[in-house]
Amino acid sequence: MEILKPVFYLLVFPGFLFLGVLGLFFMWVDRKVTALIQSRMGPPWYQCYADIGKLLYKQVIIPAGSNRLSFVAAPLIGLAGISLAGGIIWMVNINKGVSFIGDLIVVMYLLVLPSLALIIGGAASRNPFSSVGASREMTMVFAYELPFILVVLTTIIRSKSIIFGEIITYQIQNGAMAASVSGIIAVIVFFVCMLAKLCYLPFDIPEAESEIIGGTLAEYSGALLAIFKLTNAIMLLILPLFLITLFLGGIDVSSIKGILFLTLKYLVILILVILVKSTHPRLRIDQAFKFFLGPITGLAIISVILTILGV
């Protein structure tokens, strides 16, 4: 039974199944709140599950002339990466003892995998729109990864550790990371990078539906598309939790009060994301690139300097 424990962790509880079900639920919250902002009813609660079920039922078309292996493997790579990252984030919060040296770095790497999967899948599908989407995704990764890594660096400088468990313990002892000038700047930068990672407006440039017909996903159909949608749903769950873990005092699920606080924190971040998403138009790729490598990286560097000064 001891051998089955990691499998259970990976596939059921903090892993794939749990993240998928919860992620799709919050995907529905996203659609429902967007609908309320546009003063309409919005989809019923089971809508996102129905979408995934329907996509699993549909035929999978692999375009002629595409690289079959990369085309099929790309969505699986993305899903595996994000489920693993989500599993680690949940596990270290539930039990700080399981934290290992460098797990923060591992999660940072795993969070890039969905973007990489989009690039591989887009490039493999032999469609001009997908190629454009893949090249845009690549540009976006270059643009937002630098400020993203810089703001995560501030927590490492503050707690002098690259272990999740110690960062959370530091926050329990000394108050949340966000409760300082540098912390607030870091949270703002993290939030903007999160929008770009989620491929949400105003940074949904690689997936621009009205412009390059879904971009990297243009050739995907059926189950493979479902896996991409599921990856996106899990990202919507995991990235705000990553923000909470690093800056807002960690996830506490040991008591009812803790769970309520966690839900509150998560919903506030989610609703901010939705508000930004549904009130902003799409930026051009060059505008987004300048925005990330200009003001956002500047803010991130200021945050790092302030952290070193101890403000």
Added chain:
Amino acid sequence: MFSILQKCFKKSIWVYHTNASACNGCDIEIINALTPFYDAERFGIKLVGSPRHADALLVTGAVSRQVCPRLKTLYESVPDPKIIFAIGSCATGGGIWFDSYNIVGGVDKVIPVNFYIPGCPPRPEAILFGAAVALGLVDKKVAAEYLKEKGFPELIEVGQRVTDNE
């Protein structure tokens, strides 16, 4: 398990609309049906940009000879199972161009059609009614038996793969 997935199909229809030499009137009405005022998303209907993601094709216009092969390609690029709506008088039977030299005359001459929504252009309510018939929310307004006697093509059951019939 399979039947659950089949039920999911009716709860989530992603549509792709295409203009097969229409005058744009029906396209405007289709977009109107998807606006917040009519809110097609409450039935799970969503507009997608790529035919690969689509479950339903909304075809408008009396198909001209130029667009005929493209429409066939589009039909093939939508993964099974799929529903085809012919929207507008032109798409249902050629409309006022039924005897034109360059018009094939109706979408069903080129690709199999499941649902016809006549009107010039049909009101957004009519389009939503057609969608509701497809989803099984309301009953059909015409007697299918009567149409079969007149030699109309048989309707394919919604959510059924076309390849299953062969």
